[in-house]
Amino acid sequence: MARVSVEVLPGRRRLVVELEEPTVAELLRRLGLGRESAVVARDGRPLLEDAELRDGDHVVVFIAASGG
Amino acid sequence: MSSSSSPRAAARCSVCGAPAVAYLPYARLRLCPRHLAEYVERKVRRVLRRVGALRPGARIVAAVSGGKDSSTMLAALAKLAREAGTTVHGVYLDLGLGEYSARSREAAEAACRAAGVECTVLSVKELVGLTVPELARRTRRPVCSVCGVVKRFLLNAYAVEYGADYVAMGHNADDMIAYAVKSFLSQDLGYIAKLGPATESVKGLAVGRLRPLYEVFERETLLYALVTGTPFLHEECPYRPEAPIEQEIKEMMNRLEEKHPGTKMMTVRRLERNIEAYHVFQRGEVGRCPACGLISAGGMCSFCRLTARALSEPMGSRVREKLRGMLRGD
Numbered sequence: 001m002a003r004v005s006v007e008v009l010p011g012r013r014r015l016v017v018e019l020e021e022p023t024v025a026e027l028l029r030r031l032g033l034g035r036e037s038a039v040v041a042r043d044g045r046p047l048l049e050d051a052e053l054r055d056g057d058h059v060v061v062f063i064a065a066s067g068g
Numbered sequence: 069m070s071s072s073s074s075p076r077a078a079a080r081c082s083v084c085g086a087p088a089v090a091y092l093p094y095a096r097l098r099l100c101p102r103h104l105a106e107y108v109e110r111k112v113r114r115v116l117r118r119v120g121a122l123r124p125g126a127r128i129v130a131a132v133s134g135g136k137d138s139s140t141m142l143a144a145l146a147k148l149a150r151e152a153g154t155t156v157h158g159v160y161l162d163l164g165l166g167e168y169s170a171r172s173r174e175a176a177e178a179a180c181r182a183a184g185v186e187c188t189v190l191s192v193k194e195l196v197g198l199t200v201p202e203l204a205r206r207t208r209r210p211v212c213s214v215c216g217v218v219k220r221f222l223l224n225a226y227a228v229e230y231g232a233d234y235v236a237m238g239h240n241a242d243d244m245i246a247y248a249v250k251s252f253l254s255q256d257l258g259y260i261a262k263l264g265p266a267t268e269s270v271k272g273l274a275v276g277r278l279r280p281l282y283e284v285f286e287r288e289t290l291l292y293a294l295v296t297g298t299p300f301l302h303e304e305c306p307y308r309p310e311a312p313i314e315q316e317i318k319e320m321m322n323r324l325e326e327k328h329p330g331t332k333m334m335t336v337r338r339l340e341r342n343i344e345a346y347h348v349f350q351r352g353e354v355g356r357c358p359a360c361g362l363i364s365a366g367g368m369c370s371f372c373r374l375t376a377r378a379l380s381e382p383m384g385s386r387v388r389e390k391l392r393g394m395l396r397g398d
């Protein structure tokens with residue numbers, strides 16, 4: 001279980017997500033995002049889908065798909 | 069958890085064994101920052117070589133918006149062009165969209181500095197007398213359609229006056245697929261003919277477009293910008309419609325890609341291979357605008373028509389004169 005603070009770009013939406021299974025894949029699922037359409041970064045460094053998130057982590061979710 | 073499925077065992081770069089930051093399912097590659105950047109640059113180099121754009125003495129105007137795609141395009145293009153003796157010059161268009169334009173400009177200039185490329189800022193307000201939203205209000209047309217007309221004209225006019233061989237755009241593979249699918253759905257098949265990695269120049273009228281990111285996916289342009297520290301602004305235009313159809317198509321394609329990795333790469337490669345076949349659907353001759361002398365689909369070009377309606381004078385010719393002055397250093 002981890003509480004992770006998340007910033008979603010574009011849109012600058014900020015939220016705190018509690019994850020039972022603290023992985024990037026789970027965070028994307030919770031945000032309703034597919035693995036092809038977003039990149040999650042911690043301290044500016046992209047994370048693999050199976051990377052573990054820690055309690056108190058701050059991550060940025062960059063949504064890749066933008067309109068033409 | 070068994071050792072083979074533990075995240076640690078999987079998180080190594082497929083090339084060098086360093087910690088990986090990204091997994092590309094279609095290529096079955098896990099990559100560290102260095103090899104991710106190299107992978108993207110290799111794709112860009114292949115496309116540029118295929119269309120013959122990387123030649124000594126060639127001049128490329130790169131359209132930079134400050135967003136991830138054009139910043140990544142510029143970073144990779146500038147690096148490869150330097151090795152090949154090709155000149156790259158950045159151009160940022162200030163469309164007059166308030167604070168959004170100010171922040172975009174900052175990012176675009178930072179991206180040019182990081183790439184070691186000169187950057188010219190073209191202000192629509194200074195060149196035309198009105199910002200894009202003002203032009204839209206005066207002509208009662210949607211901001212996005214006015215913006216498209218203004219951007220196409222200014223980039224082309226600048227590239228013509230600069231004597232460029234290409235205008236490089238930030239369109240990525242997902243963009244190209246979305247445009248092609250959208251054109252297919254509306255059966256505008258002639259438009260698909262323009263969706264290759266490079267389009268032809270028409271002497272004196274239009275400078276061909278170059279799409280260095282033709283085989284680079286949107287997610288990869290983001291990853292590249294992050295791992296190379298390329299500056300970019302990840303923000304949406306305030307005038308962007310709620311759900312542009314291109315975005316819906318991208319999301320649909322991404323769901324398909326997640327189930328069938330490799331689908332998008334196959335599509336974009338076959339699109340390029342078959343691009344010639346779509347030329348038979350193109351209608352109309354290439355014309356010359358009687359007002360500004362640049363390309364038109366017949367009669368006055370859309371920029372001159374738009375500005376004539378907003379300012380009771382077609383502005384194409386004046387804008388070209390101002391651009392020539394800028395390039396002379398007046």
